């Protein structure tokens with residue numbers, strides 16, 4: 229029979245070094261879940277709750293009203309231009325950084341991150357400074373009847389600027405890791421540059437590219453700060469969905485504002501679902517690509 | 521088809537070549553001439569003044585330690601790297617003016633570089649489907665060719681696998697089939713068996729030799745495994761620090777090494793700093809009676825472990841102490857420390873030689889040796 233009083237105390241080191249005490253574990257998980265609920269899930273639920281607070285009829289009316297439809301159309305147009313543009317720029321920049329050695333490379337990488345580190349309002353102001361009526365190029369452009377600021381081109385430019393890093397940032401690490409061996413092999417087998425790109429490079433980066441495009445699209449449709457500076461907020465003409473939401477809200481049309489906002493929230497959820505779905509559906513293929 | 525210069529008084533100023541007809545007949549092996557090729561990266565020259573002639577249909581091994589410039593030389597031949605200076609000729613025609621695609625070179629990379637998103641079939645067919653429509657074979661022809669190649673590399677039935685579903689040795693063979701599909705004029709292999717285990721290496725080695733005999737390509741393969749080079753190649757090119765140390769048949773390289781480096785890199789050898797004085801060979805102040813003669817001056821004496829005898833009490837041997845003894849293949853290997861400066865040499869004695877103890881004195885007389893200027 230063992231006597232509790234003489235049994236030596238269990239040494240602390242019996243517990244694996246990385247395992248916390250049970251209550252610490254539960255506390256950490258609890259804090260994380262609570263945080264997610266309050267700051268992420270609750271706002272999302274409230275958006276939809278508010279949007280339908282006056283019934284489905286009012287909701288439909290709010291999103292099919294003339295100015296709302298114009299805002300939705302403009303948002304789609306802006307995304308339809310800026311996402312493909314950033315797709316091309318992003319691939320080109322990632323290609324240059326990953327596959328060539330040149331001076332100023334690290335500077336270029338920093339530059340690509342610039343839109344992430346600058347406040348979107350500042351980026352918008354820069355465009356006003358360059359293209360605005362009092363700006364550097366403004367008078368010249370006006371002479372030729374080209375309007376950029378307070379017009380669609382300005383909104384597109386600002387959106388491209390703000391969403392530039394998404395595609396490039398996704399691609400650079402994976403392209404750097406893959407190196408140029410596959411491309412060299414394709415060239416030595418007689419393939420042209422284009423064929424090499426479309427048949428070898430593109431399949432190697434397609435998942436990263438798709439993520440980048442999804443994220444880029446979500447941000448392009450949701451961008452507020454930079455667009456708000458350059459748009460001029462002309463109803464039915466230069467209002468994107470986020471701007472339209474703000475205007476409605478400022479006019480005390482809270483429920484209508486939430487109705488349009490819920491569309492944006494829906495977009496975000498679809499983006500996330502698509503990303504997760506892709507990851508799940510093609511897990512094997514993605515893993516295989518990372519492996520080799 | 522080649523631009524012929526029969527003129528004996530070829531001007532030293534190199535005239536621009538007349539536009540050469542670029543209809544290489546595919547698959548016909550060509551000879552390769554490399555003249556004074558230098559390749560300098562940022563600071564370090566990876567190739568210094570490399571000159572080499574490879575006959576059509578020859579199987580040549582590039583052998584050298586890591587970083588000696590083997591891959592760089594292959595990449596220069598393939599057109600993936602452009603030399604800083606020098607010339608490269610294929611079948612007498614300037615190759616540096618040709619793009620990678622125009623060179624029709626089969627390149628098997630150190631890491632295979634198979635296209636991961638394509639099945640084995642499409643990997644092998646890639647070079648054929650990439651041809652311009654004018655010269656592209658029909659689908660049926662491509663299919664036949666791919667299946668034929670799969671048969672050649674003994675992978676029949678695996679055409680629908682993805683590269684990640686293959687073993688290392690299988691990937692290696694797909695990479696070779698893919699390179700052979702374009703009917704290359706020259707086949708370049710960069711450490712083709714580098715990542716494989718010893719048994720697979722030996723099998724693939726024999727198999728590569730057979731394929732070479734069947735297809736007859738001019739083949740250059742890189743290795744840092746001397747056994748592989750000796751067994752496979754018609755000729756071996758030994759590279760060290762971007763310079764060619766020696767070119768020769770395996771026998772020549774093994775029996776008549778051009779430098780202590782070659783002697784130690786191909787086969788095993790020991791080297792001792794010696795000197796000739798009054799026509800006699802000395803190590804420190806002791807004479808070595810092996811009949812070496814020559815002008816007075818410092819030399820390096822090199823011999824292989826098994827090319828020695830133990831003269832016992834007879835004078836004129838190299839005296840030393842045994843510091844270690846171990847089994848080495850069919851014989852017993854002794855590590856011997858020589859003289860005040862503690863030079864180390866290795867010698868082999870028959871396995872039935874009486875066991876020796878650490879510190880035992882021994883006298884060694886090389887029976888076959890080389891003397892190099894120090």
Ligand SMILES: Nc1ncnc2c1ncn2[C@@H]1O[C@H](COP(=O)(O)OP(=O)(O)OP(=O)(O)O)[C@@H](O)[C@H]1O
Pocket residue numbers: 561562564565566584585586587588589590591592593744
């Ligand atoms: N792109 C490059 N930029 C700068 N230096 C390089 C480059 N490629 C090779 N080198 C240098 O050139 C030298 C020769 O390299 P190379 O790859 O030809 O060696 P190797 O003989 O193939 O070696 P290994 O057996 O390790 O493959 C090395 O010192 C290497 O650091």
Ligand SMILES: [Mg+2]
Pocket residue numbers: 590591592630710
């Ligand atoms: Mg190498």
